[in-house]
Structures are given as C-alpha cells and as structure tokens.
Amino acid sequence: xxxxxxxxxxxxxxxPKPQPQVxxxxxxxxxxxxxxxxxxxxxxxxxxxxxxxxxxxxxxVLVGAFVTPSATAPRSNVAAxxxxxxxxNLTPAVKIIADARDLLTNGYGEGNPNAPIKAVEYGDFQCxxxxxxxxxxxxxxxxxxxxxxxxxxxxKLLPLTSIHPKAMKAAEVATCxxxxxxxxFWAMHDQLYANQSVWINGDENTLWAQYATHIGLxxxxxxxxxxxxxxANMINSDIKEAISLKIPGTPEFYVNSQVLAGANFxxxxxxxxxxxxx
Numbered sequence: 399x400x401x402x403x404x405x406x407x408x409x410x411x412x413x414p415k416p417q418p419q420v421x422x423x424x425x426x427x428x429x430x431x432x433x434x435x436x437x438x439x440x441x442x443x444x445x446x447x448x449x450x451x452x453x454x455x456x457x458x459v460l461v462g463a464f465v466t467p468s469a470t471a472p473r474s475n476v477a478a479x480x481x482x483x484x485x486x487n488l489t490p491a492v493k494i495i496a497d498a499r500d501l502l503t504n505g506y507g508e509g510n511p512n513a514p515i516k517a518v519e520y521g522d523f524q525c526x527x528x529x530x531x532x533x534x535x536x537x538x539x540x541x542x543x544x545x546x547x548x549x550x551x552x553x554k555l556l557p558l559t560s561i562h563p564k565a566m567k568a569a570e571v572a573t574c575x576x577x578x579x580x581x582x583f584w585a586m587h588d589q590l591y592a593n594q595s596v597w598i599n600g601d602e603n604t605l606w607a608q609y610a611t612h613i614g615l616x617x618x619x620x621x622x623x624x625x626x627x628x629x630a631n632m633i634n635s636d637i638k639e640a641i642s643l644k645i646p647g648t649p650e651f652y653v654n655s656q657v658l659a660g661a662n663f664x665x666x667x668x669x670x671x672x673x674x675x676x
Contacts, residue, residue, distance in 0.1 A: 496643055498552070498652035504635050505554040506576055506583045509544040515654055515673045517543075517666075518552045520640055522648040523569060523590045524562035524598060527660060531649055532591035535663040542663075543670060549653075553587065555636045556648050564602055567624060569633050571606045574623035578615055585613040 498516040505518070521528045543549035555573070557565030568590055576583030589609040590597070597605040606624070607617035623629075640650075651658040653669035654676065661669075 496652060496657055497655045499654060501554070501639070501652060502550075502552050504632060504639075505552050506580050506587075507550055507552045508540075508580070508584055509550045510547040511550050513547055513550040515543075515549045515670055516552065516652075517549050517654075517670075518554060518652040520554050520556040520636070520645055520648055520650040522556050522558050522562055522565050523572065523587075524565040524594070525558065525648045526594075527647075528649045529591050529594045531661060532588075535661070535666070536591075538663045539666055542667075549670060553583075554639070555633045556640045556645065556650075557633065557637070558648060564598060566630075566633065567602070568597075568606075570624045570627060570629055571609075571620065573629035573632060574620045575610060575613065575615060577623065577628075582613060582615060586610070589613065 498518040501518045502516060539549075540551070544551045555569045557569045559566050572583055572586045572590060575586035586609060589612065593605070593609070603621060603624075607621050610617040610620040646659060649660060651661045651666070651669075653666070654673040656669045656672060658665055658669055
C-alpha cells in the first residue's frame, strides 16, 4: 500500500492589526512594499539531505514490498492450497500411480465396493472449495452414482495445515467418529461440511462434541480421541501420498484413471461416462 501523502496546511491570511489613530490627525493610506524581499533562509547542512535521501529510498522499498505482488503469491484458491503442510516436513518415498483403483487404502468408502468405477476424493474439512462441492454437488453425486451402485466413492484426508489451522483436528474428529463405524465417519463428514463456517469461527471443540452427540456418539470419548491425536499417523500417511501424487490443492478427485482438479456434478458425470466407455 502506498504511503499517504501529507498535504501542507495552507497558511491563513493574516489581517494587520490597525494602528491607533491620534485624535485630530488625518488618516494616511497604508503603504505596501511592492518589491518585497524574500526572507533569507539558513543554509541546510549536507547531512540533512543524506538522511532525507536514505529515508526516501527506504520508503520506496517498503512500499514496493507491500504493493508489488510476490512472484509466489497465491492467485487462486487452488494455488493457495498448493503448499501441502510444510510444517510436517514430509518427503515422498514412492511415486504412486494416479488411478483411483490403486488408492483405496487408508480412507473411508461408501457405496458398492464392487462397482466398476472407483472415485477418490482428497478433502480438507476447512477448505472452502470442498465445502462448496459438498453443499452444491455431493448430494446429487451420491444419489445418482453412489446409492445406485455405479460408483464406489472413497474419501481421503488432506488437511492443509499451512493455511487451515483447524483442519488437522477436524480430520481427527472425523476419524475418531469413524472408529465407531464407517457410517459414523460419513455422518461426521456431513456435519463438518454442513457447519463449516460455524466451527471455523467458533469454539470448535464444543461444537464438535455437539456434532458427536447429534450422530449418536459419546462426545467425551470422541473428544478424548481427538485430544490424543489418535489418528495422526493415518492422516499423515494420506498427506504423504498426496504429496507423492503432486496434488495441487483440495478437493482433488480421481475417477478410475482420470484426475479432476476440483469438480462439480457436471464434470464428475462426464468423468463417470468416460470411465464407463473404457
């Protein structure tokens, strides 16, 4: 942001104080010096200009840092999510083939496991794009393809902690619910996305406990599981896998051998149709 320029305050016009007039004396017109000499100013030492120049240069540098976009600054939501949890310092050991049928481990599936088409979503419960997919498209995908037995849908955890500080614990909430059955994972999955803006901006632990109770679980047991980071190894394993796949952000989808960087019902349907023809 540029520095605000200070405007010099204009000097008010000063009216000369009238001189007292002696009684009986004629008033004389006030004489104005038309050739007014400028006030002689004191010389400014050289070091004043040196300091002033240094201040100006420093100001230009600082303004440039704030105004000029960084070469690495995110330009979109997906780009903002490209740095996958750098705090974990995870280094991929193996390059995994990007095919949904090879990724059905360490996650939670719904639908018919024997369906000819497998779909995998890498998601982050604090990710706004994931929430948009859930709100606008997930129910229709589920009704059309999952419940009908055409697609086996698999969810894997990819909390992007560098930009979503509550995402890791939210993943723990879902996996701790999943300890009581896959259906409980999906029930918590729905609660977390349906109420995303609420727990992000509120007391998440209290709210998560309420969600656990709502889906029929012992809230204390679930939150104790979360506090102990019970499933951290499992979640980090998904993160390592995502890094090896060079996933640029969430949500990321695999439909058999196709990769969808973000999706809606239309693009998901097109991918299913293409998989059916293979």
